[in-house]
Amino acid sequence: MQYLQIIVILTTLIIGIPLTSIAGNSDANEVQTTPADETALPMVAGEIRKVDPATGKITIKHDEIPNFGMPAMTMLFKAGDPAMLEQFKAGDKVKFAVDKVDGALTIVSLELAE
Structure with a gap:
């Protein structure tokens, strides 16, 4: 054993x-994906706390991220698209998907929550 x-x-x-x-x-509902399979990634609810264009990162207070078994918390993520840094601001309620890209947890999809 x-x-x-x-x-x-x-x-x-x-x-x-x-x-x-x-x-x-x-x-059974857990989703394991690769960056090429972004459409299968779960969308997670969160609130942007900080956008830092200088580092290309976004701080989000988020719900559980099931594809990484990560509990709800506030943490820093790399923005997968630099346009995210211009389109969103602190206080925005969002839904986002995260994946590991080049070894870093990266936001691969970000949209305003309805």
């Missing part, structure tokens, strides 16, 4: 699959 755990951990490190997707407790 210990060898199986080691194999799972090594496989995870090599191919980058989150352990939650391998574990038996994973939610």
Whole structure:
């Protein structure tokens, strides 16, 4: 059994699959995607706290991000499109999708919430 755990951990490190997707407790609604499959990413509700054009990043207080098993919190994300930095401002209520791009959590889709 210990060898199986080691194999799972090594496989995870090599191919980058989150352990939650391998574990038996994973939610059937969980979505694991790649940047090329942006349409399958879950849209997450949030509120922009800060837009920083100098660094190309946006701070968002957000709900749970299911594709990363991340609880609700406030955090900094890289903007996938520089236009996001001009179109949105602190206080905007948004829906957004996040994926890992070049090793960084990146907003790949951002829109005003209805």
